[in-house]
Each structure stands twice: as structure tokens, then as C-alpha cells.
Amino acid sequence: SSTKERLARTGNAKHDNSAIAEVLVDALTRRTWVKEDDLAAAILLNPKQVRKALHYLEEERVVTRAHVREKDRDREARTRQRAEEHGVDEGIIMERIRNIDKKTVSYVCLNYSRIVDALNLRVGTARSELKHKIEKGPVTVLYRCTNDVATCGKRYTSLDAMRLMDMKTGMFVCQVCAQEVVQVGGGEDGAPPEPKTKEGLKAILSKFEKQIAPVQKQLERVKKMTPPQYGTLNEWTKARKRAADRSMAGAGGAGAGGRSGGLGIQYDQLEDTKFEVTLGLTQEQEAAAEAEANAPKMQPEWITRNQFEAEDGVGGKASGSGGGGGGGGG
Ligand SMILES: [Zn+2]
Structure with missing residues (x-):
């Protein structure tokens, strides 16, 4: 399953993970590379939960993470202290410290330019897909018998179109009542356009543009700016x-x-x-x-x-x- 689903599942239903993501991103805007555990401590959240959320944000191309092996300073200090208490030779202490395994530590950082790129790509892809669908023509053409609904008003799809054709007149007629059949679904009959018609897709595109406008505006604004580049x-x-x-x-x-x-x-x-x-x-x-x-x-x-x-x-x-x-x- 996707991380998104995992995150939704694991995050204990009572925790809103999108809220966590928001808090994390906000905190990261005031930091460069930061140790994930330090970040969790700073925003008073469970490190495991933070790690999951950061993994999700990594998959969404918002953050970059790095996992490094570091010396376990705490353990080294404990080892030294214990050994010194028992009067162990310095050479042996050093040896013991050398043998302490390194620990894996994760760092995280916002990746501003990639966020912009990923967002541009997503918005662009969604838009061009919608436009392509519109240009390709209606996926489904709907027809309706012009007889009023109480009498007939039967609906047909483009699959039925061939059978509806009256060879003598070249018109579409209802197979039930022989009344004329007209195309609907594009709002011709006053009803909102059906989603799978050209008009319906156009409506979806315009809704999409309306919804994405604030994001688009923000993307335009940052276009002229140089994003912070923290590097690896x-x-x-x-x-x-x-x-x-x-x-x-x-x-x-x-x-x-x-x-x-x-x-x-x-x-x-x-x-x-x-x-x-x-x-x-x-x-x-x-x-x-x-x-x-x-x-x-x-x-x-x-x-x-x-x-x-x-x-x-x-x-x-x-x-x-x-x-x-x-x-x-x-
Ligand atoms: Zn009819």
C-alpha cells in the first residue's frame, strides 16, 4: 500500500496527519538540515510519528532526507565514565569506545526548488490531461427521447446510436415511441453537463482552474525568486x-x-x-x-x-x- 494509506492508517485515527505535515513543513521553513529526532523534540511530537510523516513528505517530493552513521557520543561518554569509575586503563577505554557501534541518524531538510518543480509538474499534468480529454472529444454522447418523461423520455448512449438511426430520414428516433431523439448531457436541456461529455469536462477544467488559482499565483510569485539551496x-x-x-x-x-x-x-x-x-x-x-x-x-x-x-x-x-x-x- 502507498505511504499515504499507511500514514492514514498508522497515524491513529484521532491524529490528523495532514495537520502534522503542516506543522512539520512550517517548522522546517525555519531550519536548514535538522536531525529528525531534534525536530520532533522541538515541536513536541512523537519521533516515530514524525518519522512516518517525514517519510510521506519525502515521497511527495517535499523534503529531502539523509541517513548517516554517527558516533554514539552518549554511549561513548557512559562507557568512559563507567570504566573510569572502575579505574580501567586509558588504552582499554579507547579500545572499548572504538568498538561501540555507530548509530544511524536521519536528517531532513526542505527542498524548495523540488517542491516548486513537483508542484508545477503536477498542476501542468492535470491541466493538460483535462485539455487533452476535451480535445479528444466527448467520451460519451447521451441522447434522450423528446417525448416527455411521463410518456417515454428514454435515454440512450452513443453505443445505441447506430440502432437509433432512421435510414429514411437520417434522424435519430426513439426505439420505444418513435419520437425524435436529441443529444443531451452538454447542458442543452438546462441540466448541468454530464461529467463525461465535452461540456462536462470543460466545466471540470474551469473548476480546476478556479481551485488551483491560489497555488498558481504562488507559483508565479516564486518563479522570479532564487530558492534556498541547502545542498546535500x-x-x-x-x-x-x-x-x-x-x-x-x-x-x-x-x-x-x-x-x-x-x-x-x-x-x-x-x-x-x-x-x-x-x-x-x-x-x-x-x-x-x-x-x-x-x-x-x-x-x-x-x-x-x-x-x-x-x-x-x-x-x-x-x-x-x-x-x-x-x-x-x-
Ligand atoms: Zn421515446
């Missing part, structure tokens, strides 16, 4: 790293404190592996986010804008000498 999680992480490096280089010497800069990213491996990164709310990352928020606005707005509410909520001190700044972002 990998690219985004690199951009963030560059921004952090630059801001730290800029603030170099100004601050005290021994914390070395960086996002806790295994930066060297980014080029080669699919994705190997340790993101998360580490102290370093908080510091980096803070530093970035205070950085001169050299990056596109979507990178520099303070949109990491959760992270920024905790005040980290940007300090220390960062690595040399990378190339331009964006």
Missing part, C-alpha cells in the same frame, strides 16, 4: 564548517578560552566517504553556531541567518583560533 547534507556541513572557520578566523585573538574551533566533523573523510560525520549538539557545535551567528554576513542569508533556534538557545562562547578559512560558500 554533506555539502551543507562543509559550508557550515567553512562559515565557522571564517568567523573564528575573524574573531581570532579577540576571545580567550581554550576551546578549539570546529563542528566536530570528521572533515577529512567527507570527500571520500558517502558521509561520515559527527554532528549533534556538541559544545563545539554550539560554539560554532554562535560564532556563525555573529559573523559578518559574507555567506548567503540562508547560511548566516540565525535559524538554529535549538542550538542557539544554549549560549556557547565563540573563541579560540579557528583553522584557516575555506573557499567561498554557496
Whole structure:
């Protein structure tokens, strides 16, 4: 079954999933790439429910998701603490930490340009299909005996048309009462057009245009705009790293404190592996986010804008000498 159905089923009937989707999309407009569990926590929803809804939104081409293997920092810390309490050798502690399995963590991000593309495609496809049906001609022609309904008024379809033809006059006559038969269904008789006639399809198209008008208007508006492009999680992480490096280089010497800069990213491996990164709310990352928020606005707005509410909520001190700044972002 489709995700849509699954979502409808699993979401406990009392929960409105379209409402969840709305909340999620709204929350995502104020974020870039975000860990799905963090997102769930931020909007006070069950992580499982959020994951299902995000999977649905992914299928609907609204969001992009990335699943990465990350070091389990919490477990590492627990392991170290326990071992240190028992006076275990540092070498053995390191060994144990090395043996801890990485965990799979999912990130999600709005994909603005794909949303627009998908929407344009859907609206366009629906419209051209309707137009094609109209041009192709009526699917069904309906006929009705002109005798009043109390007497006869029998209805015929195009399949009966051949039998209705009177060879002598070339007219369609009723097989029951021999009265003239006329075409209906297109609103000729004052009734609303039948859905499968040309007129009926035209009515559907005009209703469609009316309903889609607000969406169409919005699509026109964004046509001239450049959508935020966050790139892949990998690219985004690199951009963030560059921004952090630059801001730290800029603030170099100004601050005290021994914390070395960086996002806790295994930066060297980014080029080669699919994705190997340790993101998360580490102290370093908080510091980096803070530093970035205070950085001169050299990056596109979507990178520099303070949109990491959760992270920024905790005040980290940007300090220390960062690595040399990378190339331009964006
Ligand atoms: Zn008749």
C-alpha cells in the first residue's frame, strides 16, 4: 500500500496527519538540515510519528532526507565514565569506545526548488490531461427521447446510436415511441453537463482552474525568486564548517578560552566517504553556531541567518583560533 494509506492508517485515527505535515513543513521553513529526532523534540511530537510523516513528505517530493552513521557520543561518554569509575586503563577505554557501534541518524531538510518543480509538474499534468480529454472529444454522447418523461423520455448512449438511426430520414428516433431523439448531457436541456461529455469536462477544467488559482499565483510569485539551496547534507556541513572557520578566523585573538574551533566533523573523510560525520549538539557545535551567528554576513542569508533556534538557545562562547578559512560558500 502507498505511504499515504499507511500514514492514514498508522497515524491513529484521532491524529490528523495532514495537520502534522503542516506543522512539520512550517517548522522546517525555519531550519536548514535538522536531525529528525531534534525536530520532533522541538515541536513536541512523537519521533516515530514524525518519522512516518517525514517519510510521506519525502515521497511527495517535499523534503529531502539523509541517513548517516554517527558516533554514539552518549554511549561513548557512559562507557568512559563507567570504566573510569572502575579505574580501567586509558588504552582499554579507547579500545572499548572504538568498538561501540555507530548509530544511524536521519536528517531532513526542505527542498524548495523540488517542491516548486513537483508542484508545477503536477498542476501542468492535470491541466493538460483535462485539455487533452476535451480535445479528444466527448467520451460519451447521451441522447434522450423528446417525448416527455411521463410518456417515454428514454435515454440512450452513443453505443445505441447506430440502432437509433432512421435510414429514411437520417434522424435519430426513439426505439420505444418513435419520437425524435436529441443529444443531451452538454447542458442543452438546462441540466448541468454530464461529467463525461465535452461540456462536462470543460466545466471540470474551469473548476480546476478556479481551485488551483491560489497555488498558481504562488507559483508565479516564486518563479522570479532564487530558492534556498541547502545542498546535500554533506555539502551543507562543509559550508557550515567553512562559515565557522571564517568567523573564528575573524574573531581570532579577540576571545580567550581554550576551546578549539570546529563542528566536530570528521572533515577529512567527507570527500571520500558517502558521509561520515559527527554532528549533534556538541559544545563545539554550539560554539560554532554562535560564532556563525555573529559573523559578518559574507555567506548567503540562508547560511548566516540565525535559524538554529535549538542550538542557539544554549549560549556557547565563540573563541579560540579557528583553522584557516575555506573557499567561498554557496
Ligand atoms: Zn421515446
